[in-house]
Amino acid sequence: MSILVVGSVAFDDVTSPSGRVKNILGGAATYFSLAASYFTNVRIVAVVGEDFGAEHENVFHKHGIDTRGIERAQGKTFRWGGSYTDNLNEAKTTFTDLNVFEAFHPQIPREYEDTEFLFLANIQPTLQANVRRKMHGVRLTGCDTMNYWINRTPKELAETLKLVDVLLINDTEAKMLAGETNLSRAAHKVLAMGPQALVIKHGEYGATIFFREGAFGAGHRPFRAPALPIEEVKDPTGAGDSFAGGFMGYLASQKEVNRDVLKRALFYGGVMGSFAVERFGTERLQSLTREEIDARFQVFRELTHLE
């Protein structure tokens, strides 16, 4: 199987208690595609500027990621700067230069149209919906969003949510989207907006998947994957996108998407997120092996496993 991700490729400046880096390759689609590449074939649709060179494209090619969907536009690539203080859960954005990303209108190469799994990373909801409508062969669509779109474009987002199978967001976003402070009730309200399943990411505490009644087989109970207590979090940037890459990548590698597969995917999501934060930028995601990934999957599994 293969998966298509549509989203941002960026250059980031990041400051954290562990240090500072400048101009490193980042962006949601970058983190996602690297994480997913350990599980399945990945295709990417994004836009970059004239400062995106062969050395950057090689990062994708080394992982077998199909970059024919990366559009080159005149100008500079999207740039983001963020800093983390002791509370590593929250980035303080120091600058956002949208550059070529401002006019991003995702173009799907004809060769991509048969892709079976689709991930709509965090972009304007109408663009997400347009992409979804063009992909006639898609079996399962995952989607991310953020506070900005929940507040600014609620109607457009509501339309997009009707078209997606799995929404992946964090606690704050879920509560904001539902207008509800109890997480469990918020989850049910979000599911009523369209998705078959909702993954709520809890940062260092793992993630929970909530199901629509009857979706993906019997049973209505939520399922949780814990996360490993990590000694050193160097750079939390991209943790959520790496989670999504592990989650969706694992789904795309399986013959069938049922509840057991979704549960394992939730663990793989946590695994990839936990690797991502160990180094700045995508450094750790670039150097993994499938053996390391499966070893950490076992550690996560044992973390809550009773004999």
Added chain:
Amino acid sequence: MSILVVGSVAFDDVTSPSGRVKNILGGAATYFSLAASYFTNVRIVAVVGEDFGAEHENVFHKHGIDTRGIERAQGKTFRWGGSYTDNLNEAKTTFTDLNVFEAFHPQIPREYEDTEFLFLANIQPTLQANVRRKMHGVRLTGCDTMNYWINRTPKELAETLKLVDVLLINDTEAKMLAGETNLSRAAHKVLAMGPQALVIKHGEYGATIFFREGAFGAGHRPFRAPALPIEEVKDPTGAGDSFAGGFMGYLASQKEVNRDVLKRALFYGGVMGSFAVERFGTERLQSLTREEIDARFQVFRELTHLE
């Protein structure tokens, strides 16, 4: 086996988004002893005033809790008022009338001195240490504390920590005690202060137990028990004490305290905490059955269990 808890008995006024109650039986030792009573024999040392009547004592007696250690003093029982807004994780204290609790000097009845398990609920650390020193037959001591003592009496607390086996605190307290924002590193610093194991409670996300190298058998990895996403949290008061009651009560019911038993205890802690918050005060803890407790234990287990 039996367990002794030393701590507060109180009357509480609580306001939450689900309603308001006045003058209900509360206090750390009350929540703890009710939760633990489903697993083992419980003895309590506390102080109450003249307003503590037979109807209150009966709550303990119905659960077989030995109240010979409840001292009656002239004056009123400790009273606490708190309110919760949408963020149910944090109580805003509206009043604290220490009353007879202000001069509490725990007296251990001679008949209690052979108790094998001891829980030092949240009281002044020197009082905790004095109790521990009097209990010569104790096999395992659990201990709670809070920000107030961490900030005001760090030296006294350091002495107490050398005398306890398992410390049970929440994320904020662990980070404050260690002077460290990374939870995993904070845990190791706290373990270096004395306890063999440290339970860090994450509220709705469950709890993690960290072990000293070599303590309670082989292996150094932490273990986590998840918590159930709860639809309605009526009153979070006493959740932590109920957690401790389930955790310590289960330990006291087992022949041996090893890592597997500690892991199961962590799940039982989460189970009792989750029941406590479903109703105001101790209402839910008063009406449980062991069958309901074990059914929820299974739900918690399945919450993160992969086939």
